[in-house]
Amino acid sequence: MEMLDPTGMEPKYDPKTIESRWQAEWAARGLFATPEPDSRKKFYCLAMFPYPSGRIHMGHVRNYTIGDVIARYQTMRGHAVLHPMGWDAFGMPAENAAIKQGVHPTTWTFDNIAHMRTQLKRLGIAYDWSREVTTCDPEYYRWNQWFFLKMYERGLAYKKFSAVNWCPSCETVLANEQVVDDACWRCDTPVASRELSQWFFKITAYADELLKDCDRLTGWPERVLTMQRNWIGRSEGVAVEFPVVGRRESIRIFTTRLDTIFGATFLTLAPEHPMMAALIAGRPEEPAVRAFVDRISAQDPRLRLAAELTKEGVFTGASAVNPLTGQPIPIWVGNFVLMGYGTGAIMAVPAHDQRDFEFAARHHLPICLVIQNPEETLDPDHLTAAYVEEAGRLVASGEFTGLPPHDAQTRIAALIEQNGHGRRVVNYRLRDWGISRQRYWGTPIPIVYCDRCGLVPVPEAQLPVTLPTDVPFTGEGGSPLAESEEFFFTTCPSCRGEARRETDTMDTFVDSSWYFLRYATWPRRPDQAVDPEAVARWLPVDQYIGGIEHAVLHLLYARFFTKVIRDLGLIHIDEPFTGLLTQGMVIKGGTKMSKSKGNVVDPDHLIATYGADTARVFTLFAAPPEKDLDWSDEGVEGTHRFLGRVWRLVALWVPHITGRPIAASSDAASAPSDEALRGASPSAREERIRRAMHRTIQRVTRDIEDHYHFNTAVAALMEYLNLLSEIRPDGTPSTREAMGDALTTLALLLAPFAPHIAEQLWAELGHAPSVGRQAWPVADPVFLADSHVTLPVQINGKLRGTITVASAASQDEVLRAALADPKIQGWVSDRVPRKVVYVPGRLVNLVLS
RNA sequence: GCCGAAGUGGUGGAAUGGCAGACACGGCGGACUCAAAAUCCGCUGCGGGCAACCGCGUGGGGGUUCAACUCCCCCCUUCGGCACCA
Structure with a gap:
């Protein structure tokens, strides 16, 4: 195959010609196919797959360029590289397009995928397209259903009533991400809370492991780990039973400050507390409490979570006994106590909790100091705020008086456990993952409802439960799947009688929770979700690259799925992603690119004007990957100029190095003046070239290896070019030879960043393709000293x-x-x-x- | 309020405790050209000076050190996360 112009090297850098030429050539040679198992060490490089919204944006360009540099670099470093791409293809926009434009989600999605695939190919990203996965493909989502069934068998998937966002106008449930400023994203109607039967994944069963293993993720940015730890929100405390006066039951509270229990002067329950009805039944307070509860539950749930909310509450009329003091204390109901955290009931210690203090002050409840501040003695009768520090000594706390708070916590917990009044527990902020969506464009939940047998899972052999095609897209009236008779009515797998299918689909985050395993398997083993052998070879992902916006959701779900699939015995790893790189946003003029701001840069236009290599090198050069990238049209010009200068330098030397002619007279007069080297001997000149070459190899290698600082790696290449540009061909063989090596090295070092021009220059310098298959150069220490x-x-x-x-x-x-x-x-x-x-x-x- | 990241020329950004501002953009001046574009060369932190040079300078204030953008303490600002979580 001849990739060179027989008449000689073009004097002008023309990215359009060389880029399409080499892209076709790489595809024809299957250069990016994943290698069969061999002796090389594996490297799994993965960039987060995109939602096929229609066109790629600059964020994608940045994300996938970073991944490509790493994949190409690791290949040249001698690794067997897996670098796949696919589509996170289920989701709302497809359904929205169906509602608005009448296009079926399938058509819309696959058209978008076709276009975006072309765009990614034009960027020259080295993907193994044979492993492309598309989550809306029944051959993919059938395994979502399979995992669901496996989790159902193990009690990790379950159904319960829960509050959801409800749009009264559209008559449908909204996902959290579809609620914008407390209103429906489509019709702007304020959302309400509604209790519905929903499917959940029991991620809380893994809360402790998910938290503990954060410590092992040394290749992750600290801030992502902090966010995950915050999200899981583990807190150690004690559940204590307060017997209700005159009844058999007791109220269980959760506290992290057991040392303050002698100061608990009342209890506060969440309005939704299950014991509420029984507590107030027949009391004179009943109507007032009911009115209060009704008023609070009618409130916007978001409003209730706001920190500035006034602490309101009413007395229930009932009392409970503080198990430590033996004293009866009143039971109140308060709007600030959440049913969703702890037990939905708290012991109120106004002296040592600011919320309780405010509540007590408002309702004239007693305030009892039980910890004395060592710094500034507090007057128990005239507190102005709660003393919340865990420093000092206990006072008025019976046998525990005089203890430091921390010791008191341990001692009182021991006593309470001994007496059976409670036990130490761990509480998490993390809730189980609600996966039900009343939407069409998602994975059908493989469950059948039978009047005789109840809830029946679809047998594995009947998977996939595919989406029906006869569904009208109105955007109204709840689950679209309920509209399809063909889908809705089915036979019970158990008794063969009439039955109905579950009409909810799964959250699309389910799809992305295990796709990284699928790449190792697909399309070789369509008969199983994951091929344990292939997964053992490729996983974990060595380097994962994506936006910080997934710091909690996707990255937490993927970690959860990995652990579940491990416990199913299919894989051997505990964590899916060894290294994580969270790239910053692409901004222009200080704000994120958006249509409304009119500051969007179109990748297609960019590539058409300057070529993919310029687009790639600019995004790498403008900022280190983890920082936001401020787009600059002038900066793009500068990068393009750099590549043009590289081209012209090689064109200047090629005739001398290879003896091949140049297509047209290159303007030798415009070559730089050789000022710095005038009078230098050929050997000094050669030495200088070689030193620069080895120093550049060292710098570029270190910049990639240490922190993926591609911006300084590109800067090193620019400096290298500046130095080489000072030298003019003068017929000296040693100079010619040194420049031959220097320019060959330049092509090699440029290959991960600007693969097309590197490939062309490599060929022009007389080497056989492909530059991407060459070994990465190694700096010789002799030339570094x-x-x-x-x-x-x-x-x-x-x-x-x-x-x-x-x-x-x-x-x-x-x-x-x-x-x-x-x-x-x-x-x-x-x-x-x-x-x-x-x-x-x-x-x-x-x-x- | 708690946790985290950051603050360096006109701009994007460089600097294992060791010449602050690499590299690039922009600007100014020049070469080439009838002219322009492209390309090439030179200068470009601020202040003073004809100049050689000198002084100042990495958000502010202290400190450690022969030496601090870098380490320590206090403060300010910006961004991100968490937050009536008991």
Whole structure:
């Protein structure tokens, strides 16, 4: 295959021609196919797959370019690389398009995928497209259903009533992400809360492991781990039973401050507390309490969660006994107590909890100080705020008086456990994952409802339960699947009688919770969800790249699924992603790109104007990957100029190096002036080229390896080009040879960043394709060490001059050279340095009195 | 309120405790051109000076050190996360 113009190298850099040419060539040669198992070490490089919204945006360009640099670099480093791509293809926009434009979600989605696949190919990303997965494909989502059944068998998938966001106008449930400013995203009607029967995944069963394993994720950014830890929200405390006066039951509360229990002067229950009805039945307070509860539950749930909410409440008329003091205390109901956390009931300690303090002050309830502040003695009768610190000593706390709060917690917990009044428990903020969605474009939940047999899981052999096609898209009236008779009415797998299917579909986060396993398997083993052998070979993902917006949701769900699938015995790993890189946003003019702001940069237009290599190199050069990238049209021009200069430099040298002609006369007169090297001997010139070459190899390699700092790697290549550009062909064989090596190395170092131009230059320099299949160059230490160095000389820490000395010079030699320097002498004159600090290779500092 | 990240020229950004501002953009001046574009060369932190040079300078204030963008303490600002979570 001949990729070179027989008449010689084009003098002008024309990305359009070379990019399409090499993309076709790479595809034809199957260059990015995942290798069969061999002796090489594996590297699994994965960028988060996109939702096929229609077109790729600059965020995608950045995300996938970063992944591509890593994949191409690791290939050249001798790894067997898996670098796949796919589509997170279920979701609302497809259904919205169906409602608005009458296009079926399937058509809409697959059209979008086709377009975006083309766009990604135009960027020259090295994907193994044979492993492409599409989550709306029944061959994919059948395994969502299979995992659901496995989890159902193990009690990890269950159904319960729960509150959901409800749009009264659209008559449908909304996902959290479809609620914008407390209103429906489509019709702007305020959302209500509604109790519905919903399916859940029991992620809380793994809460402790998910938290503990955060410590093992050393390749993750600390802030992502912090967010996950916050989200899981583990807190250790004690559940204590407060017997209700005059009844058999007791009220269970949860507290992390058991040391303050002697100061508990009342209990507060959530309005939804299950014992509420029984507590107030027949009491004079009943109507008032009912009115209060009704009023609170009619309130917007979001409003209730706001921190500024006024603490309201009413007395229930009932009382409970504080198990430590034996004293009866009143039971109140309060709007600030949440049924969803702990037990839905708290012991109120106004002296040591700000919320309880405010509540007590408002309702004239007793405040009882039980911890004395060691810094500033508190007056128990005139507290102005709660003392919430865990420092000091207990007071008025029976046998525990005098103990530090921390010791008291342990001692009181022991006593309570001994007496059977309660036990130590761990509470999590994390809730089980509600996966039911009243939507069409998602995975049908494989459950059948039979009047005789009840809830019956669809047998594995009957999977997949596929989406019906005869569904009208109105955007009204709840689950679209309920509209399909063909889908809705079925036979019971158990008794063969008439039955109805579950009409909810799964949250689309289910799809993305295990797709990284699917890439190892698909399409070779369509008969199983994951091929244990292939997964054992490729997983975990060595480097995962995506946006910070998934710091909690997707990354937590994926970790959960991995652990569940491990416990199913299918895989051996505990964690799916060893390394995580969260790239920053692409912004322009200070804000995120958006249509309404009119600051969107269209990747297609960018590629058409400058080529994919320019688009890639600019996104890498403009900022380190984890930071936001401020888009600059001028910066893009500069990057394009850089690639043009690389091209022209190679074009200048190719005839000398390879003997091939140049297509048209290259403008030798415009070549730089060789100023720095005028008069330098050929050997000095060659040495200089080689030193620059090896130093650049070292810098680029280190920048990629250490922190993926592609911006400084590109800067190193620019400096390298600047230096090489100073040298003009003069017919000296040693110079010609050194430049041949230098430019060949430039093509190699450029290959992960700008693969198309690198490939073309590689060929022009007389090498057989492909540059991406070559070994990454290695810096020779011989050329990294200099015989002489220029050393800054400081006097009292201020720079006063420089000297050139042998690298291995002793302190005495350096001192002598420094004092011999006229400039330095002018500063020192006849004074004797009190101290000399010499850091070989770095500087010398003379300390004068 | 708690936790985390950040603050460096006109701009994006560089700097294992060791010459602050690499690299690039922009700007200014020049070469080439009839002219322009493209390309190439030079200068470009601020202040002072004809100049050699000098002083100042990494959000603010202290400290450690021969030496601090970097380490320590206090404060300010911005961004992100969590938050009536008992």
